[in-house]
Every structure is written in C-alpha cells, then in structure tokens.
Amino acid sequence: MEKREWEPITGAKLAGFGFGFGLFLLLVLRSEPGFVFLLDHANLLFHEAGHPLVGLFSSRLEPYGGTLGQLVFPCALAVSFWRRGHPLAVAGAAIWFFENWLNIARYMADARRLELPLVGGGEHDWNTIFSRWQVLQYDTHIAAVVRLAGWIGIAAVCAWVAWRAWQDRQRAAARANPAL
Template sequence: MIDKLQQIPWSVFVKKWWLSAAMIPFIIYHLHQAYWVLRFNIFFSISYSFPFPINLENFLISNFLLIIHEAGHTFFGILGNRTLTILGGSLNELILPCILIGFFIINRYYKWTQFGFYFLGSAWLSIAFYAADAGERQLPLIGNLGSESHDWGNLLARWDLLEYDTQIAATMVAAGLLCYLTALVIPLFFYETEQVDLDLDL
C-alpha cells in the first residue's frame, strides 16, 4: 500500500484533493457556529465572528440563500397551499443546490459537484438556525415582519412540534454535516479525465 502511494505523483494528488483541503477550515467554522447556536444562543446565527476569508464566503452564501428563500415563498405560493407557501422558502434553499449537483454530476464537473454539496450543507445549516428559533421567535425577520410571520414557528405550531424545535434543528445540522462530508470525499469516487487527440498514421 505504501509503495503504491509513493508511486502517485504529488501533482496528481494535489490536483485531486486541493479543493477538499481548502474546504476543511470553512466547514469547521460553520459547524462550530452551529454548535454555538444550538448549545448557547440563537443570535450566534447572525453574530458569530468568522475570520477572513470565511466571513466573506458566509456573507455571500447567506445572502444568496436568503434571496432563494424569499423566491421560494413566491414560487410555491402559486400552488395556493398555505403550508407549502410557508415551507416553500426552506424547500427552495434545498432544491436549487440539488439541481446544481445533478447538473454537475451529469456533466462530470466533479470539482463543482463538491461545491454543490458544500452549498447544500450550508443550506441545511441556514434552515436549521431558522427552525431552532421556532419556539422563541427571537431572530429579526426580513422587512421587519412580526413574529407571527416566522416560517418555522408557524410550521412547527401547525404540526404540534414546537417543543422539539432544537431537536429538529440538530437533525438538520446533521444533514448538513453529511453533505459537507460528501463534498470532502468526492475525489475518492470520481476522477477527471483529460481528452487527448491522437493522430496516428497507420
């Protein structure tokens, strides 16, 4: 086994695993934030102190997910079902990364597939933080809406699950962790091939 590893050129190893290595500190900080949110205070979901450049990545992805979330309410609202309209924001946060993952896999963009799973993991954490606030409804809502507009507060109240908000959020964080781990190990299962044109005179 050691001999086989020694035969692998370092350039090939780096090319295959560099993105996984780069993702690790981002994943660690996001999971640490999730721990503080669930263990200590919901406001760490908006006030957690990320170092640079993780703070920039968090700003971009969080705001992009917020746009997707609000668009989901509009899209699912067309169906005319109140529960789906409320749930649509969170569903849309999950659906878009899944579509991207499918597109990347079909087209064999494996580095982008890793990003797709990372994006999906971030979406799960975003939803988890919202769900964790269902009972207390402390987080500020977009447009200065009142607590009666809290998506997960309304959903869990409808389903008589409000007392389990933290446990439900922890399950969502676990789903996010699974997506993050998938993003890290994708190079074990896929590899990118280079197309070579051979001009042979026979």
C-alpha cells in the same frame, strides 16, 4: 448508470478542492452558527424567492417555499454538474446544499424563541410549520438533528471526493504500468 465519463480528479485539483474546503470550514466555524457570510446571504435570496413562487400554486404551502427555494438551487446545480461529469463541481454544489441545512436548522431552532430578524417581516416559517405539525416544543431537537444531518452530508461529500480521487489514482497507475 455509470455511462458518463467522469472528469478525473488530479492531485492538483484535489489540492485546490482541499484548500477551498478548508477556507469554507474556516468561514463556517468563524461565523455565527448557521449564518455564513455571503453564502447565507445568497441562500436568503433563494429563500425569499421561494415563498412567492410556491405561493403561486398554494398559499397553504407558502411557508415551505423559502426552505424549498434555498435547497432547490444548489440541488439543480449539483444535478447539472453530475450530468456533465464534473466531480468537484458536484461536490461544491452538494456542500452548498448541505450547508443550507445548517442555516435551516438555525431558523428551526428559533421557532419558539422568535428572536431572528425576519427579512420578509411576516410570519416565522418554522413557527408556522411546527405549530401545524404540533411539534413546536421539539424545535431545538429537530434543529439539532437537521444540523447533524447537514454535517454528515458535508462529510459524505468529502468522502466521495476522496474515494473518486483514490480510484482515479489507481486507474492512472494501472495505465502507467499495465503489468500490475
């Protein structure tokens, strides 16, 4: 599998990534839980696009389309960067993917309360889905698990970046001093 050349993560790039990630964290922590300014506006667009797209194929699956829509785009982006061997771009897309989980968790947690303003104006996706699955009373528990999984995903992406950067440093050191 490891045939592709990964672009090495230099110290400067790592610093840039760390700075960007710091800003992202600040934005997430300062935002209303599960709704990050701009990022979740973009997610909402993909969400709203997902419903009718899935609806074309199955009206029964349409409630899932929104969540699917907001996950598919960052996922496709991550895959495309992965194939081109850009580790930090993969990391950025993957962090965006997992940030979506926080946003999805916010929507899930609202399944019984029905307090969030719904852009589509129609059904509440997670009220519909959880009712179908007969787990509506567990909405906040499921949301908490999804939120935690999102944070674990974000942490795992950071660990992956740190691991790659460390390996790149080792390789660079070995090249500079082949005797070691």
